[in-house]
Amino acid sequence: MAKDNNDTNSKKPKFNSWWIYGLIAVVIIGFQFVGSSSFNNTSETTTSELHEFLRNGDVDKILVINNARQAKIFLTEEALTKEVHKDVSGKPAFLNTNAPQYNVKFGDQKNFEDDIKKIKSENNLDTIVKFDTDDNVFINILINTLPFILIIGIWIFLMRRMSGGGGGGAGGQIFNIGKSKAKLFDEKTDTRTSFKDVAGLEGAKEEVEEIVEFLRNPDKYTSLGGKIPKGALLVGPPGTGKTLLAKAVAGEAKVPFFSLSGSDFVEMFVGVGASRVRDLFKQAKDKSPAIIFIDEIDAIGRARGKNNFTGSNDERENTLNQLLTEMDGFGTNTNVIVLAATNRADVLDKALMRAGRFDRQIYVDLPDIRERKEIFEVHLRPIKTAETLDLDFLARQTPGFSGADIANVCNEAALIAARKEKKAVTKQDFLDAVDRIVGGLEKKNKIITPGEKKTIAYHEAGHATTSWMLEHAAPLVKVTIVPRGQSLxxxxxxxxxxxxxxxxxxxxxxCATLGGRAAEKVIFNKISTGALSDLEKVTKQARAMVTVYGLNDEIGNLTYYDSSGQDSYGFSKPYSEETAQKIDEEISKIIEAQYQRAIEVLTEHKDKLTTLAERLLEKEVIFKEDLEKIFGKRPFAGEEELSANGEALTERTAADIDEDMTSKEVQ
Incomplete structure (x- = not known):
């Protein structure tokens, strides 16, 4: 019966504000009809007919309307019985028992009055002539109230636009601005993402699946005395699949899932953020068991007290305080879990990170070679390939790529194949896509003088030679002097x-990074601005060795790196001026020592360097095989170990591109 009652109530028409507007329109039309001559016994006539009625003695009273240039004619009772007036005498009056029988419109009022007086005197008539003004009460009221109606209508329109339009519901009216903007995915919502769509991330998936299982079957854990975790924080670099993992939770969990971003709590009005937090958790508790997902939580979860120089009350801090209170205020049986994602965990407030709020911190790292293969399997499903691709080969080509990067590789490969009018995507398209993403688009039509091209060739050959001859340098597998992106x-x-x-x-x-500039020095005895990106890279590495990792003997086992990020807005350095001078000296010594080392290596193998540069000028692109023909096999055992681990060198790769010889001008 309860269900029938609910169905009956749901079928009842809901109140709509447009009903009021419709009722007002009906009243206006009704007044117009009531006041019109079509609803009483008045007929239109002419002045000549009026003169004839006067001469016959049929007119009892004439009411002249001064401001309307018309006159209302009232007949005598004897005249109403005559045949000539049967049309007006037989009309029923509608809400007006004292209505005139005729209405006459005239031109000049003075001539009209003179004619009536002349006829009255000639026929010795006692017809009453009165003068009046026609006041329409409804029109007067409408004119007086119309400005107020317009002002109120404009105000309602603006309020609806400010609050996002719409009728009822959260955010529908200006008074609901403090309501939560979370999007609700319930168990009846068709969500297409599941754990099968999340490749890799085995450890993260295991912890998240356990949370979903707890909500589905809490007795399995509570029977042993366990309690539901209050929150789980997904932390990792951009593009590693944190939000995708949360979407999979929404698809797998058979419970309400509230999803929103940290910026959804931010508003220009004071107190709105805290109000939305309260409303969000109230909705989740009403629908418990439930899951709340807050993406980019660092928008509201930053450590309090930072960058607050004015001493004023920060609205973001109020929102964070309310979030802390709501998370710590859960009961043991409310069954509400908070999932959050961020790539800036170092800036989050410590109170937010403590146990009891976010009990679990799930690290989502960059995928390794096995996980990259699984990610390729997922993203290759909609791709129409011309052959069975070697996924191990593709995984080896993309070390350091995130899941988003791999998805971009697959999409770019499909675009490249379509651009070449192919019916399916081939292996070469994937290799071109990797090159395109990492290095940029080839610019074969860029104008380069022969002298510049020779300098570029020796610069790139210098990188290839030093990296091939040094044991721990990353082995080079492809060199090109074709301009690509911003690099020459x-x-x-x-x-x-x-x-x-x-x-x-x-x-x-x-040393391998400085090999380009060293080659210019060895061959031409001159250097150029082409090593800008090289110098930037080695300077960062040397500074990290000295100030971060404590790998310098002069500075010692010290680090000036703050992993908590608490001093990121400080105005002072964590060391003295004397130490700063010593740090600069040590950084310079490290870089100059490796530069001289590169010069020595290239001087020793100058003939091979020249051969490689000439082949580059001839072919523009060379691969690992060309280097082996010139230098022979690399004399290091580490390569065989890499091959055994499945990370061997391949024909082409786009793991790390050396974008030197940049075309940027140094001011």
């Missing part, structure tokens, strides 16, 4: 995926 030349490397880096590895990489 480019070199592709396949870096080893290391978890820790030793000083000798960093020094070898710096």
């Amino acid at each position: 030349g480019a070199a592709w490397y396949l870096p080893e995926e290391r978890l820790i880096v030793r000083p000798e590895q960093m020094l070898d990489e710096m």
Whole structure:
């Protein structure tokens, strides 16, 4: 019966404000009809007929309307019985029992009055002639109230636009601005994302799946005394799949799922953010068990007290305080879990990160080679390929790529194939897509003088030679002197995926990076501005060695890096001026030592450097095989170990591009 009552209530028409507007229109039309002559016994006549009625003695009274140039004619009772007036005598009066029988419109009022007086005197008539003004009460009221009606209508229109239009519901009216903007995905919503669509991220998926399982079957955990976790924070670099993982939770969980961004709490009105937090958690508790997902939580979760120089009350801090209160105010059986995602966990407030609020911090890292293969399997499903692709090969070509990067590679490969009028995507299209994404679009029509082209060739050959001869440098697998993106030349490397880096590895990489400028010095005894990106890269590496990782003997085992980010807005350096001078000296020593080392390596192999540069000028693009023909196999055992681990060098890769020889001018 309850269900029938609900159905009956749902079928009842709901109140709509347009009903009021319709009722007002009906009243206006009704007044017009009531006041019109079509609803009483008045007929139109002419002045000549009126003169005839006067001479016959049929007119009892004439009412002249001064402001309307018309006159109302009232007949005598005897005249109403005559045949000539049968049309007006037989009409029923509608809401007006004292209505005139005729209405006469005239031109000049003085002539009209003179004619009536002349006829009255000639026929000795006692017809009454009165003068009046026709006041329409409804029109007068409408004129007086119309300005107020317009002002009120404009105000209602503006309020609706400010509040986002629409009728009722959260955000529908200006008074609902403090309501939550969260989008609700309930168990009946068709969400297409599931855990099957999330490749890799095995550890993160396991923890999130456990949360979903807890909401589905809480007795499994509570029977052993366990309590539901209050929150889980997804942390990781951009593009690693944090939001995708939350979408999979929305698709898998058979509970209401509230999704919104951290910026949705921010508003120009004071107190709105805190009000929306309260409303969000109230809705979630009413529909518990439920999940709340806050994307980019750092928009409201930044550490309090930062950058607040004015001492004023910060609206963002009020929102954060309310969020802390709501999360810590959960009961043990409310079954509401908060998921949040950010790539700026270092700036979040410590109170937000403590146990009891976000009990779990799930790190979503960049995928390794196995996970990249799984991600390719997911994104290749809608791609029409011309052959069975070697996914291991594609995974090896993309070290350091995030899930979003791999999705972009697949999409770019399809676009390249379509641009070439192909019916399906081939392996070469994927390789071109990797080159396009990492290095930029080739600019073969860029005008380069022969002298500049020779300098670029020796610069890139210098990188290739030093990286091939140094043990810990990333082996180079492709070199080109075709302009690509902002660079005039480019070199592709396949870096080893290391978890820790030793000083000798960093020094070898710096030496290989400086090989381009060193080659210019060795061959031409001149240097150019083409090594801008090289110098920027080695300067950052040297500064990190000295100030971050404590890898310098002179400075010692000290670090000036603050992982918490608490001092990121400070005005003072965490070391003295004397130490700052010593840091600058050590950075300069490291860079200059590796530059001289690169010159020595290239001087020793100058003939091979020249051969490689000439081949570059001839072919414009060379690969690993060309380097092996000139230099022979690399004399290091590490390559075989890499091959055993599935990270061997391949024909082409786009793992790390050396965008030196940049066309930017140094001011």
